[in-house]
Amino acid sequence: MELIELILVLATVVGVADGNTILIKDDADRPMTVKLACINTPKTTSQQSNLAATQKLKQLLPPQVPVVIRSTEKLNNGRTIGEVFVDNRSINLLLVQEGNAVVDRDSLYNCYETRTQYLIGEANAKNQRLGLWQQSNKKMNQSKTSTLRGKLIYEEIPPVMSARAYEGNEFFLITNSPKQNRLVLRPSVQVSRSQLRTLNNKEVEITAVYVEGTRPSPTKTACPIEFNGQCIPQGEGYQVLSIVQLK
Incomplete structure:
Protein backbone atom coordinates (compact mmCIF):
# COMPACT_ATOMS: atom_id res chain seq x y z
CA MET A 1 0.00 0.00 0.00
CA GLU A 2 1.34 3.39 -0.99
CA LEU A 3 0.25 6.39 1.05
CA ILE A 4 -0.79 9.45 -0.93
CA GLU A 5 -1.57 12.48 1.21
CA LEU A 6 -3.59 15.48 0.09
CA ILE A 7 -3.44 14.80 -3.63
CA LEU A 8 -6.38 16.46 -5.39
CA VAL A 9 -7.70 14.93 -8.60
CA LEU A 10 -10.03 16.88 -10.88
CA ALA A 11 -12.35 14.43 -12.60
CA THR A 12 -15.75 13.65 -14.05
CA VAL A 13 -17.96 10.75 -13.04
CA VAL A 14 -18.32 7.84 -15.46
CA GLY A 15 -20.54 5.63 -13.32
CA VAL A 16 -21.24 4.00 -9.96
CA ALA A 17 -20.09 0.43 -9.29
CA ASP A 18 -21.74 0.00 -5.88
CA GLY A 19 -22.63 1.92 -2.75
CA ASN A 20 -19.07 3.06 -2.07
CA THR A 21 -17.18 2.66 -5.36
CA ILE A 22 -17.27 4.95 -8.40
CA LEU A 23 -15.67 5.10 -11.82
CA ILE A 24 -14.19 8.39 -13.01
CA LYS A 25 -11.95 9.96 -15.63
CA ASP A 26 -9.37 12.46 -14.48
CA ASP A 27 -8.59 15.72 -16.28
CA ALA A 28 -6.12 13.83 -18.49
CA ASP A 29 -8.96 11.49 -19.56
CA ARG A 30 -7.46 8.53 -17.68
CA PRO A 31 -9.97 6.07 -16.16
CA MET A 32 -9.81 5.45 -12.41
CA THR A 33 -11.73 3.36 -9.90
CA VAL A 34 -12.24 5.14 -6.59
CA LYS A 35 -13.38 3.52 -3.36
CA LEU A 36 -14.89 6.11 -1.07
CA ALA A 37 -12.62 6.56 1.94
CA CYS A 38 -13.72 6.20 5.56
CA ILE A 39 -17.10 4.61 4.80
CA ASN A 40 -18.55 1.22 4.07
CA THR A 41 -21.83 -0.30 2.95
CA PRO A 42 -21.79 -3.59 4.89
CA LYS A 43 -22.83 -6.82 3.24
CA THR A 44 -24.59 -7.74 6.47
CA THR A 45 -27.40 -5.33 5.69
CA SER A 46 -30.29 -6.39 3.51
CA GLN A 47 -30.09 -6.44 -0.28
CA GLN A 48 -32.69 -3.66 -0.26
CA SER A 49 -30.41 -1.42 1.82
CA ASN A 50 -27.42 -2.12 -0.42
CA LEU A 51 -29.49 -1.26 -3.48
CA ALA A 52 -30.72 1.93 -1.80
CA ALA A 53 -27.13 2.97 -1.05
CA THR A 54 -26.11 2.40 -4.67
CA GLN A 55 -29.12 4.30 -6.00
CA LYS A 56 -28.43 7.19 -3.64
CA LEU A 57 -24.84 7.42 -4.86
CA LYS A 58 -26.09 7.40 -8.46
CA GLN A 59 -28.38 10.33 -7.63
CA LEU A 60 -25.56 12.27 -6.03
CA LEU A 61 -23.01 11.42 -8.74
CA PRO A 62 -24.69 11.10 -12.14
CA PRO A 63 -22.46 10.62 -15.21
CA GLN A 64 -20.45 13.66 -16.33
CA VAL A 65 -20.80 15.53 -13.04
CA PRO A 66 -17.48 17.23 -12.13
CA VAL A 67 -15.90 16.10 -8.87
CA VAL A 68 -12.77 16.68 -6.85
CA ILE A 69 -11.14 13.60 -5.34
CA ARG A 70 -8.93 14.00 -2.29
CA SER A 71 -6.83 10.92 -2.90
CA THR A 72 -5.48 9.36 0.29
CA GLU A 73 -4.27 5.89 -0.70
CA LYS A 74 -3.50 3.88 -3.80
CA LEU A 75 -3.91 0.13 -3.44
CA ASN A 76 -1.78 -2.51 -5.11
CA ASN A 77 -4.69 -3.42 -7.41
CA GLY A 78 -4.58 0.10 -8.87
CA ARG A 79 -7.67 1.38 -7.12
CA THR A 80 -7.62 4.73 -5.40
CA ILE A 81 -9.14 5.42 -2.00
CA GLY A 82 -10.37 8.95 -1.64
CA GLU A 83 -12.92 11.47 -0.46
CA VAL A 84 -15.25 12.75 -3.18
CA PHE A 85 -16.38 16.38 -3.21
CA VAL A 86 -19.10 18.10 -5.22
CA ASP A 87 -19.40 21.86 -4.73
CA ASN A 88 -17.08 21.63 -1.70
CA ARG A 89 -19.34 19.06 0.00
CA SER A 90 -18.08 15.60 0.96
CA ILE A 91 -20.22 12.91 -0.65
CA ASN A 92 -18.66 10.33 1.69
CA LEU A 93 -19.82 12.23 4.76
CA LEU A 94 -23.26 12.86 3.28
CA LEU A 95 -23.83 9.13 2.76
CA VAL A 96 -23.05 8.49 6.42
CA GLN A 97 -25.24 11.35 7.64
CA GLU A 98 -28.23 10.05 5.66
CA GLY A 99 -27.78 6.46 6.82
CA ASN A 100 -26.69 5.07 3.46
CA ALA A 101 -23.24 4.08 4.76
CA VAL A 102 -21.42 3.46 8.01
CA VAL A 103 -18.06 4.70 9.19
CA ASP A 104 -15.20 2.34 8.30
CA ARG A 105 -13.09 2.69 11.42
CA ASP A 106 -10.21 0.74 9.88
CA SER A 107 -9.69 3.52 7.32
CA LEU A 108 -10.93 6.52 9.30
CA TYR A 109 -7.35 7.77 9.54
CA ASN A 110 -7.81 8.80 5.90
CA CYS A 111 -10.27 11.45 7.09
CA TYR A 112 -8.37 12.50 10.19
CA GLU A 113 -9.38 16.17 10.13
CA THR A 114 -13.10 15.40 9.80
CA ARG A 115 -13.32 12.07 11.63
CA THR A 116 -15.42 13.60 14.40
CA GLN A 117 -18.00 14.73 11.82
CA TYR A 118 -18.17 11.17 10.47
CA LEU A 119 -18.69 9.64 13.91
CA ILE A 120 -21.32 12.23 14.90
CA GLY A 121 -23.08 11.81 11.55
CA GLU A 122 -23.23 8.04 12.01
CA ALA A 123 -24.50 8.37 15.59
CA ASN A 124 -27.28 10.75 14.50
CA ALA A 125 -28.32 8.48 11.60
CA LYS A 126 -28.38 5.47 13.92
CA ASN A 127 -30.39 7.35 16.54
CA GLN A 128 -32.94 8.42 13.92
CA ARG A 129 -32.92 4.96 12.27
CA LEU A 130 -32.15 6.38 8.85
CA GLY A 131 -31.39 4.19 5.85
CA LEU A 132 -29.61 0.96 6.71
CA TRP A 133 -30.15 1.57 10.44
CA GLN A 134 -33.80 0.65 9.85
CA GLN A 135 -32.48 -2.93 9.67
CA SER A 136 -31.45 -2.93 13.35
CA ASN A 137 -34.64 -4.64 14.48
CA LYS A 138 -34.27 -7.31 11.80
CA LYS A 139 -30.72 -8.03 12.94
CA MET A 140 -31.96 -8.42 16.50
CA ASN A 141 -34.50 -10.97 15.29
CA GLN A 142 -31.74 -12.83 13.45
Missing part, protein backbone atom coordinates in the same frame (compact mmCIF):
# COMPACT_ATOMS: atom_id res chain seq x y z
CA SER A 143 -29.87 -13.26 16.72
CA LYS A 144 -32.75 -15.24 18.27
CA THR A 145 -32.33 -18.96 18.80
CA SER A 146 -33.55 -21.19 15.96
CA THR A 147 -34.36 -24.91 15.90
CA LEU A 148 -33.23 -26.62 12.71
CA ARG A 149 -33.26 -30.18 11.39
CA GLY A 150 -31.23 -31.81 8.66
CA LYS A 151 -28.09 -33.77 7.79
CA LEU A 152 -24.82 -32.59 9.32
CA ILE A 153 -21.91 -32.63 6.87
CA TYR A 154 -18.24 -32.30 7.76
CA GLU A 155 -15.81 -31.23 5.03
CA GLU A 156 -12.14 -31.02 5.92
CA ILE A 157 -10.67 -27.59 5.35
CA PRO A 158 -8.04 -27.75 2.58
CA PRO A 159 -4.49 -27.09 3.79
CA VAL A 160 -3.77 -24.72 0.91
CA MET A 161 -4.85 -21.10 0.77
CA SER A 162 -8.43 -20.90 -0.47
CA ALA A 163 -11.60 -18.96 0.19
CA ARG A 164 -13.00 -21.80 2.31
CA ALA A 165 -9.80 -22.09 4.33
CA TYR A 166 -9.93 -18.34 4.96
CA GLU A 167 -13.59 -18.50 6.02
CA GLY A 168 -13.01 -21.58 8.20
CA ASN A 169 -16.16 -23.32 6.94
CA GLU A 170 -16.07 -27.06 7.73
CA PHE A 171 -19.49 -27.95 9.18
CA PHE A 172 -22.73 -27.64 7.24
CA LEU A 173 -26.39 -28.50 7.76
CA ILE A 174 -28.43 -29.62 4.76
CA THR A 175 -31.87 -28.69 6.01
CA ASN A 176 -34.96 -30.86 5.65
CA SER A 177 -36.84 -28.00 4.03
CA PRO A 178 -38.00 -28.37 0.39
CA LYS A 179 -35.14 -26.14 -0.78
CA GLN A 180 -32.55 -28.15 1.24
CA ASN A 181 -30.61 -25.07 2.27
CA ARG A 182 -26.91 -25.53 3.06
CA LEU A 183 -26.16 -23.63 6.27
CA VAL A 184 -22.73 -23.05 7.76
CA LEU A 185 -22.46 -24.30 11.36
CA ARG A 186 -20.03 -23.06 14.00
CA PRO A 187 -18.99 -24.84 17.21
CA SER A 188 -19.58 -23.13 20.53
CA VAL A 189 -18.76 -23.46 24.21
CA GLN A 190 -21.77 -25.77 24.55
CA VAL A 191 -21.07 -27.90 21.45
CA SER A 192 -17.44 -28.50 20.55
CA ARG A 193 -15.86 -29.09 17.17
CA SER A 194 -15.16 -32.74 18.07
CA GLN A 195 -18.84 -33.28 18.93
CA LEU A 196 -19.88 -31.96 15.55
CA ARG A 197 -17.37 -34.23 13.79
CA THR A 198 -18.78 -37.35 15.47
CA LEU A 199 -22.18 -36.60 13.92
CA ASN A 200 -20.94 -36.35 10.33
CA ASN A 201 -23.57 -37.62 7.84
CA LYS A 202 -26.14 -37.97 10.64
CA GLU A 203 -29.63 -36.55 10.79
CA VAL A 204 -29.69 -34.07 13.66
CA GLU A 205 -31.77 -31.44 15.36
CA ILE A 206 -29.93 -28.36 16.54
CA THR A 207 -30.65 -25.17 18.37
CA ALA A 208 -28.45 -22.39 17.07
CA VAL A 209 -28.04 -18.65 16.97
CA TYR A 210 -27.02 -16.78 13.84
CA VAL A 211 -23.76 -14.82 14.12
CA GLU A 212 -22.53 -12.26 11.63
CA GLY A 213 -19.08 -12.46 10.13
CA THR A 214 -16.32 -9.93 10.57
CA ARG A 215 -14.59 -8.22 7.68
CA PRO A 216 -10.87 -7.49 8.25
CA SER A 217 -9.09 -4.67 6.48
CA PRO A 218 -7.42 -5.75 3.20
CA THR A 219 -4.55 -3.40 4.02
CA LYS A 220 -3.78 -5.37 7.18
CA THR A 221 -4.80 -8.95 6.36
CA ALA A 222 -4.18 -11.24 3.39
CA CYS A 223 -7.69 -12.18 2.31
CA PRO A 224 -9.85 -13.08 -0.70
CA ILE A 225 -11.16 -9.84 -2.18
CA GLU A 226 -14.68 -9.12 -3.36
CA PHE A 227 -15.32 -7.07 -6.51
CA ASN A 228 -15.51 -3.88 -4.42
CA GLY A 229 -12.01 -4.37 -2.99
CA GLN A 230 -13.13 -5.53 0.47
CA CYS A 231 -12.23 -8.75 2.27
CA ILE A 232 -14.95 -11.38 2.27
CA PRO A 233 -16.41 -11.92 5.78
CA GLN A 234 -15.10 -14.51 8.25
CA GLY A 235 -17.02 -16.41 10.92
CA GLU A 236 -20.56 -16.03 9.57
CA GLY A 237 -22.96 -18.87 10.28
CA TYR A 238 -25.11 -20.62 12.88
CA GLN A 239 -23.43 -21.18 16.24
CA VAL A 240 -24.67 -24.51 17.59
CA LEU A 241 -25.93 -24.34 21.18
CA SER A 242 -27.27 -27.90 21.40
CA ILE A 243 -27.46 -30.90 19.11
CA VAL A 244 -29.34 -34.21 19.16
CA GLN A 245 -29.03 -37.10 16.73
CA LEU A 246 -32.34 -38.13 15.20
CA LYS A 247 -33.26 -41.77 14.71
Whole structure:
Protein backbone atom coordinates (compact mmCIF):
# COMPACT_ATOMS: atom_id res chain seq x y z
CA MET A 1 0.00 0.00 0.00
CA GLU A 2 1.34 3.39 -0.99
CA LEU A 3 0.25 6.39 1.05
CA ILE A 4 -0.79 9.45 -0.93
CA GLU A 5 -1.57 12.48 1.21
CA LEU A 6 -3.59 15.48 0.09
CA ILE A 7 -3.44 14.80 -3.63
CA LEU A 8 -6.38 16.46 -5.39
CA VAL A 9 -7.70 14.93 -8.60
CA LEU A 10 -10.03 16.88 -10.88
CA ALA A 11 -12.35 14.43 -12.60
CA THR A 12 -15.75 13.65 -14.05
CA VAL A 13 -17.96 10.75 -13.04
CA VAL A 14 -18.32 7.84 -15.46
CA GLY A 15 -20.54 5.63 -13.32
CA VAL A 16 -21.24 4.00 -9.96
CA ALA A 17 -20.09 0.43 -9.29
CA ASP A 18 -21.74 0.00 -5.88
CA GLY A 19 -22.63 1.92 -2.75
CA ASN A 20 -19.07 3.06 -2.07
CA THR A 21 -17.18 2.66 -5.36
CA ILE A 22 -17.27 4.95 -8.40
CA LEU A 23 -15.67 5.10 -11.82
CA ILE A 24 -14.19 8.39 -13.01
CA LYS A 25 -11.95 9.96 -15.63
CA ASP A 26 -9.37 12.46 -14.48
CA ASP A 27 -8.59 15.72 -16.28
CA ALA A 28 -6.12 13.83 -18.49
CA ASP A 29 -8.96 11.49 -19.56
CA ARG A 30 -7.46 8.53 -17.68
CA PRO A 31 -9.97 6.07 -16.16
CA MET A 32 -9.81 5.45 -12.41
CA THR A 33 -11.73 3.36 -9.90
CA VAL A 34 -12.24 5.14 -6.59
CA LYS A 35 -13.38 3.52 -3.36
CA LEU A 36 -14.89 6.11 -1.07
CA ALA A 37 -12.62 6.56 1.94
CA CYS A 38 -13.72 6.20 5.56
CA ILE A 39 -17.10 4.61 4.80
CA ASN A 40 -18.55 1.22 4.07
CA THR A 41 -21.83 -0.30 2.95
CA PRO A 42 -21.79 -3.59 4.89
CA LYS A 43 -22.83 -6.82 3.24
CA THR A 44 -24.59 -7.74 6.47
CA THR A 45 -27.40 -5.33 5.69
CA SER A 46 -30.29 -6.39 3.51
CA GLN A 47 -30.09 -6.44 -0.28
CA GLN A 48 -32.69 -3.66 -0.26
CA SER A 49 -30.41 -1.42 1.82
CA ASN A 50 -27.42 -2.12 -0.42
CA LEU A 51 -29.49 -1.26 -3.48
CA ALA A 52 -30.72 1.93 -1.80
CA ALA A 53 -27.13 2.97 -1.05
CA THR A 54 -26.11 2.40 -4.67
CA GLN A 55 -29.12 4.30 -6.00
CA LYS A 56 -28.43 7.19 -3.64
CA LEU A 57 -24.84 7.42 -4.86
CA LYS A 58 -26.09 7.40 -8.46
CA GLN A 59 -28.38 10.33 -7.63
CA LEU A 60 -25.56 12.27 -6.03
CA LEU A 61 -23.01 11.42 -8.74
CA PRO A 62 -24.69 11.10 -12.14
CA PRO A 63 -22.46 10.62 -15.21
CA GLN A 64 -20.45 13.66 -16.33
CA VAL A 65 -20.80 15.53 -13.04
CA PRO A 66 -17.48 17.23 -12.13
CA VAL A 67 -15.90 16.10 -8.87
CA VAL A 68 -12.77 16.68 -6.85
CA ILE A 69 -11.14 13.60 -5.34
CA ARG A 70 -8.93 14.00 -2.29
CA SER A 71 -6.83 10.92 -2.90
CA THR A 72 -5.48 9.36 0.29
CA GLU A 73 -4.27 5.89 -0.70
CA LYS A 74 -3.50 3.88 -3.80
CA LEU A 75 -3.91 0.13 -3.44
CA ASN A 76 -1.78 -2.51 -5.11
CA ASN A 77 -4.69 -3.42 -7.41
CA GLY A 78 -4.58 0.10 -8.87
CA ARG A 79 -7.67 1.38 -7.12
CA THR A 80 -7.62 4.73 -5.40
CA ILE A 81 -9.14 5.42 -2.00
CA GLY A 82 -10.37 8.95 -1.64
CA GLU A 83 -12.92 11.47 -0.46
CA VAL A 84 -15.25 12.75 -3.18
CA PHE A 85 -16.38 16.38 -3.21
CA VAL A 86 -19.10 18.10 -5.22
CA ASP A 87 -19.40 21.86 -4.73
CA ASN A 88 -17.08 21.63 -1.70
CA ARG A 89 -19.34 19.06 0.00
CA SER A 90 -18.08 15.60 0.96
CA ILE A 91 -20.22 12.91 -0.65
CA ASN A 92 -18.66 10.33 1.69
CA LEU A 93 -19.82 12.23 4.76
CA LEU A 94 -23.26 12.86 3.28
CA LEU A 95 -23.83 9.13 2.76
CA VAL A 96 -23.05 8.49 6.42
CA GLN A 97 -25.24 11.35 7.64
CA GLU A 98 -28.23 10.05 5.66
CA GLY A 99 -27.78 6.46 6.82
CA ASN A 100 -26.69 5.07 3.46
CA ALA A 101 -23.24 4.08 4.76
CA VAL A 102 -21.42 3.46 8.01
CA VAL A 103 -18.06 4.70 9.19
CA ASP A 104 -15.20 2.34 8.30
CA ARG A 105 -13.09 2.69 11.42
CA ASP A 106 -10.21 0.74 9.88
CA SER A 107 -9.69 3.52 7.32
CA LEU A 108 -10.93 6.52 9.30
CA TYR A 109 -7.35 7.77 9.54
CA ASN A 110 -7.81 8.80 5.90
CA CYS A 111 -10.27 11.45 7.09
CA TYR A 112 -8.37 12.50 10.19
CA GLU A 113 -9.38 16.17 10.13
CA THR A 114 -13.10 15.40 9.80
CA ARG A 115 -13.32 12.07 11.63
CA THR A 116 -15.42 13.60 14.40
CA GLN A 117 -18.00 14.73 11.82
CA TYR A 118 -18.17 11.17 10.47
CA LEU A 119 -18.69 9.64 13.91
CA ILE A 120 -21.32 12.23 14.90
CA GLY A 121 -23.08 11.81 11.55
CA GLU A 122 -23.23 8.04 12.01
CA ALA A 123 -24.50 8.37 15.59
CA ASN A 124 -27.28 10.75 14.50
CA ALA A 125 -28.32 8.48 11.60
CA LYS A 126 -28.38 5.47 13.92
CA ASN A 127 -30.39 7.35 16.54
CA GLN A 128 -32.94 8.42 13.92
CA ARG A 129 -32.92 4.96 12.27
CA LEU A 130 -32.15 6.38 8.85
CA GLY A 131 -31.39 4.19 5.85
CA LEU A 132 -29.61 0.96 6.71
CA TRP A 133 -30.15 1.57 10.44
CA GLN A 134 -33.80 0.65 9.85
CA GLN A 135 -32.48 -2.93 9.67
CA SER A 136 -31.45 -2.93 13.35
CA ASN A 137 -34.64 -4.64 14.48
CA LYS A 138 -34.27 -7.31 11.80
CA LYS A 139 -30.72 -8.03 12.94
CA MET A 140 -31.96 -8.42 16.50
CA ASN A 141 -34.50 -10.97 15.29
CA GLN A 142 -31.74 -12.83 13.45
CA SER A 143 -29.87 -13.26 16.72
CA LYS A 144 -32.75 -15.24 18.27
CA THR A 145 -32.33 -18.96 18.80
CA SER A 146 -33.55 -21.19 15.96
CA THR A 147 -34.36 -24.91 15.90
CA LEU A 148 -33.23 -26.62 12.71
CA ARG A 149 -33.26 -30.18 11.39
CA GLY A 150 -31.23 -31.81 8.66
CA LYS A 151 -28.09 -33.77 7.79
CA LEU A 152 -24.82 -32.59 9.32
CA ILE A 153 -21.91 -32.63 6.87
CA TYR A 154 -18.24 -32.30 7.76
CA GLU A 155 -15.81 -31.23 5.03
CA GLU A 156 -12.14 -31.02 5.92
CA ILE A 157 -10.67 -27.59 5.35
CA PRO A 158 -8.04 -27.75 2.58
CA PRO A 159 -4.49 -27.09 3.79
CA VAL A 160 -3.77 -24.72 0.91
CA MET A 161 -4.85 -21.10 0.77
CA SER A 162 -8.43 -20.90 -0.47
CA ALA A 163 -11.60 -18.96 0.19
CA ARG A 164 -13.00 -21.80 2.31
CA ALA A 165 -9.80 -22.09 4.33
CA TYR A 166 -9.93 -18.34 4.96
CA GLU A 167 -13.59 -18.50 6.02
CA GLY A 168 -13.01 -21.58 8.20
CA ASN A 169 -16.16 -23.32 6.94
CA GLU A 170 -16.07 -27.06 7.73
CA PHE A 171 -19.49 -27.95 9.18
CA PHE A 172 -22.73 -27.64 7.24
CA LEU A 173 -26.39 -28.50 7.76
CA ILE A 174 -28.43 -29.62 4.76
CA THR A 175 -31.87 -28.69 6.01
CA ASN A 176 -34.96 -30.86 5.65
CA SER A 177 -36.84 -28.00 4.03
CA PRO A 178 -38.00 -28.37 0.39
CA LYS A 179 -35.14 -26.14 -0.78
CA GLN A 180 -32.55 -28.15 1.24
CA ASN A 181 -30.61 -25.07 2.27
CA ARG A 182 -26.91 -25.53 3.06
CA LEU A 183 -26.16 -23.63 6.27
CA VAL A 184 -22.73 -23.05 7.76
CA LEU A 185 -22.46 -24.30 11.36
CA ARG A 186 -20.03 -23.06 14.00
CA PRO A 187 -18.99 -24.84 17.21
CA SER A 188 -19.58 -23.13 20.53
CA VAL A 189 -18.76 -23.46 24.21
CA GLN A 190 -21.77 -25.77 24.55
CA VAL A 191 -21.07 -27.90 21.45
CA SER A 192 -17.44 -28.50 20.55
CA ARG A 193 -15.86 -29.09 17.17
CA SER A 194 -15.16 -32.74 18.07
CA GLN A 195 -18.84 -33.28 18.93
CA LEU A 196 -19.88 -31.96 15.55
CA ARG A 197 -17.37 -34.23 13.79
CA THR A 198 -18.78 -37.35 15.47
CA LEU A 199 -22.18 -36.60 13.92
CA ASN A 200 -20.94 -36.35 10.33
CA ASN A 201 -23.57 -37.62 7.84
CA LYS A 202 -26.14 -37.97 10.64
CA GLU A 203 -29.63 -36.55 10.79
CA VAL A 204 -29.69 -34.07 13.66
CA GLU A 205 -31.77 -31.44 15.36
CA ILE A 206 -29.93 -28.36 16.54
CA THR A 207 -30.65 -25.17 18.37
CA ALA A 208 -28.45 -22.39 17.07
CA VAL A 209 -28.04 -18.65 16.97
CA TYR A 210 -27.02 -16.78 13.84
CA VAL A 211 -23.76 -14.82 14.12
CA GLU A 212 -22.53 -12.26 11.63
CA GLY A 213 -19.08 -12.46 10.13
CA THR A 214 -16.32 -9.93 10.57
CA ARG A 215 -14.59 -8.22 7.68
CA PRO A 216 -10.87 -7.49 8.25
CA SER A 217 -9.09 -4.67 6.48
CA PRO A 218 -7.42 -5.75 3.20
CA THR A 219 -4.55 -3.40 4.02
CA LYS A 220 -3.78 -5.37 7.18
CA THR A 221 -4.80 -8.95 6.36
CA ALA A 222 -4.18 -11.24 3.39
CA CYS A 223 -7.69 -12.18 2.31
CA PRO A 224 -9.85 -13.08 -0.70
CA ILE A 225 -11.16 -9.84 -2.18
CA GLU A 226 -14.68 -9.12 -3.36
CA PHE A 227 -15.32 -7.07 -6.51
CA ASN A 228 -15.51 -3.88 -4.42
CA GLY A 229 -12.01 -4.37 -2.99
CA GLN A 230 -13.13 -5.53 0.47
CA CYS A 231 -12.23 -8.75 2.27
CA ILE A 232 -14.95 -11.38 2.27
CA PRO A 233 -16.41 -11.92 5.78
CA GLN A 234 -15.10 -14.51 8.25
CA GLY A 235 -17.02 -16.41 10.92
CA GLU A 236 -20.56 -16.03 9.57
CA GLY A 237 -22.96 -18.87 10.28
CA TYR A 238 -25.11 -20.62 12.88
CA GLN A 239 -23.43 -21.18 16.24
CA VAL A 240 -24.67 -24.51 17.59
CA LEU A 241 -25.93 -24.34 21.18
CA SER A 242 -27.27 -27.90 21.40
CA ILE A 243 -27.46 -30.90 19.11
CA VAL A 244 -29.34 -34.21 19.16
CA GLN A 245 -29.03 -37.10 16.73
CA LEU A 246 -32.34 -38.13 15.20
CA LYS A 247 -33.26 -41.77 14.71
